[in-house]
Amino acid sequence: MSGFGTFVLKQLPPPPQRVLEIGCGEKGGLVALLRDAGYDALGVDPEAPEGEHFRRIDFREVEGSFDAVVAGRVLHHVRPLDDAVATLAELAPLLIVDEFAPDLIDDAAQDWYEGQYRMLAAAGAVSEYAPASLDDWRARHPDLHPHRALLGALRTHFEEQTLEWVPYLHRWLRGPSSAALEQTLIDGRAFPAIGYRWVGRRIC
Numbered sequence: 283m284s285g286f287g288t289f290v291l292k293q294l295p296p297p298p299q300r301v302l303e304i305g306c307g308e309k310g311g312l313v314a315l316l317r318d319a320g321y322d323a324l325g326v327d328p329e330a331p332e333g334e335h336f337r338r339i340d341f342r343e344v345e346g347s348f349d350a351v352v353a354g355r356v357l358h359h360v361r362p363l364d365d366a367v368a369t370l371a372e373l374a375p376l377l378i379v380d381e382f383a384p385d386l387i388d389d390a391a392q393d394w395y396e397g398q399y400r401m402l403a404a405a406g407a408v409s410e411y412a413p414a415s416l417d418d419w420r421a422r423h424p425d426l427h428p429h430r431a432l433l434g435a436l437r438t439h440f441e442e443q444t445l446e447w448v449p450y451l452h453r454w455l456r457g458p459s460s461a462a463l464e465q466t467l468i469d470g471r472a473f474p475a476i477g478y479r480w481v482g483r484r485i486c
């Protein structure tokens with residue numbers, strides 16, 4: 283189970299609950315995990331898989347009400363951001379977010395990441411999703427929301443319950459020991475945590 287999956291299951295009240303996952307991606311995100319755990323889960327994404335528990339739509343087109351919304355790595359590029367978070371507050375009283383802070387990738391983090399990438403690539407073990415150069419990646423994604431802007435929008439519509447900073451770059455690398463190594467370097471203050479998990483309750 284993914285780290286975010288474990289986190290979401292801890293944050294949700296026990297089933298039955300209606301859970302909407304926005305930006306579930308082409309693999310369906312956490313919908314199968316949530317359904318297996320007894321939740322009535324629906325995933326929406328223009329690239330969602332086929333199936334009765336998925337809809338290929340933008341989350342701003344969703345109608346109805348839910349007990350919770352799960353948003354994994356989708357809000358950092360949604361615009362206008364404040365309107366999008368207001369929509370989520372209309373859909374459910376509980377919001378669980380998995381995000382990352384591109385603005386916190388400093389020189390040390392970039393050096394570590396790109397070094398790991400080169401070693402894994404030389405061994406033929408690099409993930410197809412991993413960018414080789416973070417400068418090139420930044421150039422391709424110039425308008426991602428910095429973490430303060432995203433957290434600010436979330437806190438406007440939801441009262442923050444939890445904010446946990448976690449390793450993130452290993453998720454691009456997918457190397458067998460990258461997560462533990464990244465955590466060690468964060469603990470030793472070599473560079474900051476880039477990922478965060480956040481939970482908020484709707485402000486009535």
Ligand SMILES: C[S@@+](CC[C@H](N)C(=O)[O-])C[C@H]1O[C@@H](n2cnc3c(N)ncnc32)[C@H](O)[C@@H]1O
Pocket residue numbers: 304305306307308311326327328329339340341342353354355356360
């Ligand atoms: C980086 S992927 C994350 C996929 C998955 N949640 C994960 O964490 O692996 C972002 C996904 O959000 C989807 N997305 C972006 N804007 C969206 C919107 N307005 N409504 C629904 N899905 C959206 C994209 O199609 C993409 O599949």
